[in-house]
Amino acid sequence: MEPPSITEKLAQLSVAQPECTIYRVHSHLRNVNDKAYEPEIISIGPYHCGKNNLKMLEEHKLRYLHLLLQSKKKNVQDFISVIAQLEQEARKCYAEPISLNATKFTEMLVLDGIFIIELVRKCNMIHLREKNDPIFHMDWIMNSLQRDLMLFENQIPFFILLELFDLVEVPGHHNRLMYLFSYFFNNIYPGKVNRDSSKLSPHKIKHLLDLVHFDWFPSSDLLSFGEDTKDVRKRWRFINSATGLREANVKFKRNEEVTTLFKVEFKNGTMLLAPMTIEDRTESFLRNLIAYEQYFQDTQSSFVTDYVKFLDCLIDSSRDVEILSRFGIIENWLGDDEVVANMFNKLTDSVTGPGKRFIYGEIFENVNFHCRRKRNRWMAKLRRNYLNSPWAIISIFVAVVIVLLTITQTVFSILQVVV
Incomplete structure (x- = not known):
């Protein structure tokens, strides 16, 4: 037939x-x-x-x-x-x-x-x-x-x-x-x-x-982009990881006062985030919500996808997870920081977005503006090149002490000659 x-x-x-x-x-x-x-x-x-x-x-x-x-x-x-x-x-x-x-x-x-x-x-x-x-x-x-x-x-x-x-x-x-x-x-x-x-x-x-x-839908003040909003992808770039931001003098603080996980604030160089618990079911939970948003983007803001993408920027390695855990932002019930880092690095693989209504676009712009300031760029370079390990810090400290001792000895020598 x-x-x-x-x-x-x-x-x-x-x-x-x-x-x-x-x-x-x-x-x-x-x-x-x-x-x-x-x-x-x-x-x-x-x-x-x-x-x-x-x-x-x-x-x-x-x-x-x-x-x-x-x-x-x-x-x-x-x-x-x-x-x-x-x-x-x-x-x-x-x-x-x-x-x-x-x-x-x-x-x-x-x-x-x-x-x-x-x-x-x-x-x-x-x-x-x-x-x-x-x-x-x-x-x-x-x-x-x-x-x-x-x-x-x-x-x-x-x-x-x-x-x-x-x-x-x-x-x-x-x-x-x-x-x-x-x-x-x-x-x-x-x-x-x-x-x-x-x-x-x-x-x-x-x-x-x-x-x-x-x-889980956040309050309307967070989802402030209207239908006539310009394409904000032209205005923002992805931010550095937590490690890179710390080098650029960005501080992290756990925010208990917000009513939703998705509220992120950046004030005076400090990023305030609500605590998030990572356990065995978290990856499946987030993946299915992201999948849902991929199929119904026309009716809802993709706030879960946007937040996961935001965390994916903050987390590149286990070092970033350790930083966020230290400040109480991530509560890691899995125990292994490397596992959490790998999870977030893969959560947005093959996911469309973030779109033009990305709810953290303004936060990204403010953070990047802070990091571009000369003082913060200088601090980032100093920490990356010279303060990137305890031994490097000790070496610089010893060198400073030696210089100070040398200066002190020189001053005393001059004073002896003068006297």
Whole structure:
């Protein structure tokens, strides 16, 4: 059978671009660190469904559904019939074709959705937990679940979760669900979170990763670039690493007063940064948020991508990590400074940006202006060429002492002659 002609292909082409919200991570990003986008213990949605290494919690999903049906005195068909009406709408959210038929796809949405809802309810309300539930007895399982549930590929549409929550608790109390999710994900963020639930419409949320991204969204004063902003790439250059900036008389200070990790200030030669904790899940967390911003750049500022690029400039080597750790800006739970440096050096590989709305462009300009001052350039050259090691400092100190002693001896000799 001959393949269809271009005329036939055009006839079959849909004019409207599908409004997909759940994608697979493209190969350019995935090839840098494939594991960062892969779930560790649980599959949510169709992309990783049925994988052998993720069967550990499949029975647990059924158990949560069974316990809920018992406690609410409902039949599983009550949930399936509601979600079946949304099956086509949910299917359109996925950029990749879904091989599951309507029945299997609907059942997957119900099973995964109920598990997520019951998980966050049990996390917040201890009395709902089973006595021997391993999820709440083994910290590593909860840590992996928090990681897996915000992965870019491991999602179901948020409107499915809203519909299921209406069947589990009082219908329409969606702010309650927002609170449960915020509580569940609270300790996965590596830095301060500036939440404002009043600005959040549950029906506009795409999926859980979108919710996590919105929760971390910084205040409007940081995202000050408007639609008519000039291309700021013409006005700024990348800054030096922490080591280079220290040589140019830039000081670093931990800032506890800011409400968001993304607020960076530069005042009188001092860079003030909020503390950031680096742990096992941090790379995956940041990579998936960066991937999200790569696909939805038209609607949101890429503040995570911009901040990671900012840190990538500050961190070239383990020496830079050590400097930032010394001032309390990086809390390194991984222990190895070299590992942290390598992580940041690779996080923006194959990532588009920073774009013309780069939120740290003005900071970069101010820092570079400071470093270009003659006094600071002279200090940088002195530290780089002569004060770059303890032995060099000792040698200069000894030389200065010898010069002073020589001058002193000369003065005394002159005075003796005069007297």
